[in-house]
Amino acid sequence: LDTKTSSACLQVSPDRSQFFRYDSISLSCEHQLNSTGWKVKRKTPEGGIRPCSTGWGQASSGSSCLIKNTYPTDTGVYWCESDMGERSNSINITITDRPVILESPTLPVSEGAAVTLRCKAATNPSKYNFFKDGRSISSNSSGELIIQSASKSDEGLYSCSVVGLGESLESWMVVSEAVGADFLPAQHRTRPGEPLGSPPAGGGWLRRLGRGKSRYCPRNPTPDMRMKMDGRTNNRFTRK
Template sequence: MEITMLCLIFCLNTLSSSGTKDEKGPFMQLLVEKFSIRVIPGRSQFFKYSSVSLGCESSAGGNTVKRNTSFRRQDSCSCSWGRFNGSFCTISDLYPEDSGLYWCETESGECSHAVNITVTAGSVILESPVLPVMEGDAVTLNCTTDIPSNLPAGFYRDGFFIRTGSTEEMTIHSVSKSDEGFYKCSISGVGESPESWLAVRASPPAAPPPAALLSVSRLMCHVVVGTPYLLSTILLGLIFRDRRRATQPDEEQDRSHAVIMEVE
């Protein structure tokens, strides 16, 4: 019960902060992510009357999709707003009232990260990743309209104009933390999309090599360094042995000659 209340407080705080540009947006973590929520299609904005499916990616059973919207608080997937289709909760007809936070929760009250879904009655949406993207990845933002149009789209970040695309998409080829922000787009004569937060996750640091691997590496280093000295020692020993063998017949001959001289 305490964990469930903690999830509720977290989602309420995240929902209140997602509408302000001073906050980092709705992509935050409450607990260590043992599982995650999956959104199909994987974007954060949807047209009215479109559909979306949400599922919990976890090996453990008993997970359920929950949401927190301005219409309902701490509400589980049910016939009132969605229906289960296999392991997914599907909303067939989205309405602006379905905008809000969605997350997965276990029977014990553990929560996944939350995603912010926006449903608009307008004619333009921005198709942007609903989950955080990895630093260095290529990210494409699509400005989509439900009205046929060949007009270029304008893109904005944090309210400032970025560029006008020759098409309805804009690609960030190597995204970084500096690219985080609230993005939206507009098409002249058609309309403007809502804003969505683009979250960028820093690349994980390279894992240090295991201790056993370090020991093997050090051993190999010692072998490589010490091999020339060992070979030199062996070579000198062989040369000394050959020279000693070559001198032994002369020494024996001198001794024999000395013995003969003494006898005489």
């Protein structure tokens, strides 16, 4: 997806990249200054590149898109694009018929932030297993993997499994450089919902959500991932 990038961000709700068949997905374009004129687009093997409401999804509020009753054919790469050809970060979304999925953040996680990964199954199992880069890292009955303070060493491919049901697909979790108040414009440090400026490396921007939380959006597309579809090529996401 070679084109111009800008300070726009694709938001996915629920915040995960894996979905069961018949789930609903809400996608919205959030711009650092103005979201007007941005549209959600996607690229799929079956449908090529198309904006929302052209054979898929239902556009609402101009820069938002709702997909009801998802199908495996909705698997693809999604992003926001302006009338000028600028593009946001891109997110790989997979709709699977597998009975197990992993819930993990679609946007980069800031260093030091708490992160919870959740394993979802079609039934209510008594035990869940979590894996990172193909290695077992935890087993529990809660279905949650909690990282109290994320670091670069936590970055990698995560998956989960349930005995008798199988394993989820892998999802890549990105950990970004932490942003301290010293790097934020003073006028934006205490205004919920306002842009907070760029991280030290100039790689993105933050929006304060209140209660001490903020959302990081990469200025450039997230690490380029070559998507391999469920049931086609080893059911993996791999980095180029």
